[in-house]
Amino acid sequence: MAELNKPYQLRQVQRPDALGPFDLLVKTVVASFCHTDLMVLEGLFPVNLPLTASHEGAGTVAAVGSAVTEFKLGDRVMSGQLCNPCGQCEDCLGPDDQKQYCTNTRGAIGVGVDGAFADYHVTDSRAACLLPDEISFADGASLACAGRTVYRAIKTSGVQPGRFLAIVGAGGGLGHLGIQFALAKGIEVIAIDARDGALELCREVGAKHVLDARAGQESVVAQVRKITGGHGADSTINLSGHSAALISACAVTRNHGTMVQVAGPDVTSISIFDLVFRDIRVKGSMLAGRDTTTEMLAEYAEHDMKVQTHVVYGLDQVPGMVEIFKSGAVKGKAICVVDRGVFDQDDAVRTR
Structure with missing residues (x-):
């Protein structure tokens, strides 16, 4: 996103390899578009431009920060939104389902910092979740905000x-x-x-x-x-x-x-x-905390639920997808398959 109230532009940027201690570098497989992304595009959230959009991502771990212990290379993950919470305020020190209200952060991916409409994106490991084998990348991206909310x-x-x-x-x-x-x-x-x-x-x-x-x-x-x-x-x-x-x-x-x-x-x-x-x-009510999100994923997998999706393939198709979303013609969630190879392989394993 280069300008507010203007169509997204596809640009080449450097891969974000400089990770903080708790960061995960995620090879994006699927990223989703949410109404909040539209609010960001319309200037209803304070943002620094240019900004890579999408706060709903799923993919595989490509690199980990020095303090990350719960994830390893190759893990299937659903990205979290909040980046670098302070760890000291009442919300951070409160119950798990309160931590996402911390205001002393770098912001959320796709809102305050670059998001998932990219080949790679960075997410905070303390907000990310392992994606159960039963849940596809397409569903995982959709659940990253919509499901947990x-x-x-x-x-x-x-x-x-x-x-x-x-x-x-x-x-x-x-x-x-x-x-x-x-x-x-x-x-x-x-x-x-x-x-x-x-x-x-x-x-x-x-x-x-x-x-x-x-x-x-x-x-x-x-x-x-x-x-x-x-x-x-x-x-x-x-x-x-x-x-x-x-x-x-x-x-x-x-x-x-x-x-x-x-x-x-x-x-x-x-x-x-x-x-x-x-x-x-x-x-x-806003986002669920990590424990509640993990519970949500387990319940979704157990009951064989389905996300209705409007799918496009390739980041170059995102501007058109956004226009369809704005028209009200999208049924369910609007998602972009960023890595078609991994997506198809993952889908083949799931449908055997």
Whole structure:
């Protein structure tokens, strides 16, 4: 990325061989494009240009820093986002699922430092995870942000097996994974979206209750209450950046229930009726920490889940992929196969 609000440019740069003590140099096999990447491109995050995009990468370890003990050359890895946390603040010294909130860092790959849309990229070994053999590089890249984010949101919601979880924006990259993770936990899912392809994807991944938000908030709330015996969803996760989505997410949640906000619109608004008179508890949730991410990967592998992907081959195809993403035509996750040889070999092993 050379300029904000301009198409990505393909450039040749030096391989990043100067590693910090905890760094991994990863030979990129697959890198994914996320809505956050679009926010970076639009200037909603402070960045130093030029910047290599993508904070979702998977590949093999090509070199390790002097302090790395958990990874070796050739390991299949899913990259982490956060680079060089300070190790001294309350977040770093707190529970594992709090460490990613450290603000005394170099930033995240693809945001503050160069990311995975490159033949090689650097990631912090303390945020990276070994990729289970059952999970492909394509799925691993998609899970690097989308999977770990929606998985943590489900845990943050506190919803229990047999209870109802509504997901607003359920037919997108995060949402269709959230449906699968929730169903694997025995949670009843109510999927809400406003696009034909998204609603279709919700059904494809197993959602029984699929509601069209275009029917209007009053209708959707009535449908949710009918499904839940008149109460509303026990918890709701909002994955939609639409300005009205947070209000709708609160509205479909039962009294004293929890609404987890994941999407990042510039401004959010909450009805005082829901916040005060219905006691809706609003929480924010970001990335999962490393332990929760490892748990997520194991669960994904155990239940043979699938990521719906829109695939392009070669970094030169990324600018076009971004335009398709912006048009809303991508179904699931948009990914770029960077190393076709390793990708095809890995896929052949997995399909034997």
